[in-house]
Amino acid sequence: MTHEQRERRSYFIGFAACAAWTALAFGAVILRLDQITALWIIGVSALAQVVLQFRYFLHIDFSRQKREDxxxxxxxxxxxxxxxxxxxWILADLxxxxM
Incomplete structure (x- = not known):
């Protein structure tokens, strides 16, 4: 497998995983789950999206070279x-x- 094919495969995996997490968040709202559960699902989905985008699109991992990034x-x-x-904090105090 060439470097270009590995790169394309990485982007596809990242795209599919991000799309799945997005669908999960939309599903929580569409299914009208109770508000706390929906917020938790959306929050976890957002954090998972950040991690996936760091890994698959920005190529940030725990290797020595990427650790500085x-x-x-x-x-x-x-x-x-x-x-x-x-x-x-300042606005709440004001x-x-x-009042």
Whole structure:
């Protein structure tokens, strides 16, 4: 199997897996499951999609060379979470003081 065929196969597997997780999330809503169950299914589906896209489309795995890329992505996510969390905290505090 050539490198191009392996690459194409990897993309196809990633696409099929992401489509299946998307269908699962849509199915939870279409079947009108109770709200908590549907939210859990959607949340797990979202996390699975992130992992699948890192692995199959961005080619991020646990090899030594790719580990630095993964650390960079995780650090960026941490900074984003701090900024969003701080903004929500400040706005909630302002709302409490205004009411």
């Amino acid at each position: 993964l650390q960079l992505i995780l650090f960026s996510a941490l900074l984003l979470a701090i900024m969003v969390g701080g903004t929500v 709302d409490k003081r205004m």
